[in-house]
Amino acid sequence: MHKADPFTAIISLVDEIRARQELDGSIKDPSPADHARINALIAELDRQAGAIDGLSPALLTATLEDLGRWAQNGLQQRPLFDKTLASFKTPLPGEALFLLAPMRATNGPDPEGFRLELVTGYRSETPYLADAGQYTEHYVAPFQCIKLGAASKGFLQGNCIVLFPESVAAASKVDKQAFALFFFSKFFHIYNDQTVVEADRLFGRDSPFLFGQLSSRQMSESDMYDARCLWGYYHDYAHHTGPRPLDKNLYIKLNWFTGLLEETKCDLITVRLVQQHRPDFWQEIAEFILLERMFRYPKGSQRHMTFDAGTGILLFEILMNAQALIEDEQGRLTFDTERLGEQISSVIADIEALETLDDEAYLAGAREYVQQHLGAPQNPQARFNFPASHYARRVLGESPH
Secondary structure, three states: OOOOOOHHHHHHHHHHHHHOEOOOOOEOOOOHHHHHHHHHHHHHHHHHHHHOOOOOHHHHHHHHHHHHHHHHHOOOOOOOOHHHHHHOOOOOOOOEEEEEEEEEOOOOOOOOOEEEEEEEEEEOOOOOHHHHHHHOOOOOOOOEEEEEEEEOHHHHOOOOOEEOHHHEOOOOOOOOOOOOEEOHHHHHHHHHHHHHHHHHHHHOOOOOOOOOOOHHHHOOHHHHHHHHHHHHHHHHHHHOOOOOOHHHHHHHHOOHHHHHHHHHHHHHHHHHHHHHHOOOOHHHHHHHHHHHHHHOOOOOOOOOOOHHHHHHHHHHHHHHHOOOEEEOOOOOEEEOHHHHHHHHHHHHHHHHHHHOOOHHHHHHHHHHHHHHHHOOOOOOOOOOOHHHOHHHHHHOOOOOO
C-alpha cells in the first residue's frame, strides 16, 4: 500500500479558500460554506500533522490559532498570521519546509494579493557553493535555496520563486528579514518554457548568443538548479559591494531610480565576475542574467513596472544605445561581445560613481541617469518614456504614440 499524500486534501481546501479571497485576504460576504472550509482545513491540518515534515508542534499550534482567530473575528476581516510568522523557523540544509499562511506570491498568477497559500519542500544548497566562496571573499549569503514540493496555486503556478517575511500578512511590521526562501527548482521550466522561447524569437535559434551557441539550452534540471543557486549567490554578493552596500543603504535604494541602478549594477558585476574567473557554470550564468533580465522580467511591464521589469528595460536600452546589442540585416538581435565587455565595465563605474555622492545628489543623479537612457516621461504618471523605448518597439513590437 502506498502512503497517502497528507497534502492532497489540505491543498484542495487552501485553493478553494484562496479563490474566494480579495487582494487583502478578506472574504467578501462570507457564507456558511466559507466557514465550513476553514473549519475543515483546521481539522485536516490537525489530523495530518504527524505525517508532515517541517511542521513543528509550535508551528502547528500557531497556524491553527491564526486560522481560528480569523474565523472568529470574521472572514470579512483581513487574516493576520503574526503567530505563524513568529513560529516559523528557517529550515537548515536538508531540512523540510512547511508554511501555511496568507502570502503574496510575487510574479505568481494574477491577481496578486495576500491569499491563503501552502508552501512545502526542502532546503537544498548546491555543493558548488564551497568553491564559489573564493571569488566572493567567502561571503555568506543570507538566503536559502529551496526545492519546492507540494504547494497551492499561487506558488505552484506562475513565476513566483521568492518568499520573504514581508510576503506574509501580519499586523506587525517586519523590521528584520529572518529568512529569504528562493524556490530555484522552478527555474528549469520557467527558463526553458519562457526565456529561451523569447530569446529564439528575437535572436534566432541558430544565434551565436555570447559563446557560439546557447550553452544553457542543453542543461539538465539538476545542473540548472545548481547554476541558479550560484547565480543567486553571486548576485547577492554584488549587492554588498561598492560605495553603498545594500545592507547599509536599503533606505535609499528602495527609491525606484536608485533601485534600477542597484539591480543593473549587480547584474553586470555578476556577469563580469563569472567571465573573469570562469567558475562552475560561468557561461550559463551569464546567459541567464542577460536573457532573463532583458527578455522575461519586463513582460507585462506597463501594468507592473517593478524594479525587475524596469531594470531589464534600462539594461536593454543601454546595450542598444552602445551597440553592444544590435540588429543584423535580418532584423534579429545579436550581441557584440567586445562592446558588451566594455559597456559592462563602463556602466558599473558610472553607477558606483553616483553612489559616492551624498543622498540628495545620488537620488537626483539616478533619476537623470535612467531618463538619459530612457527619456523623460510624456505621461505624468510614468517614470520614463516607455512608448518611445527600443524595448517597446523591438521586443514588444509597439510603435511610439
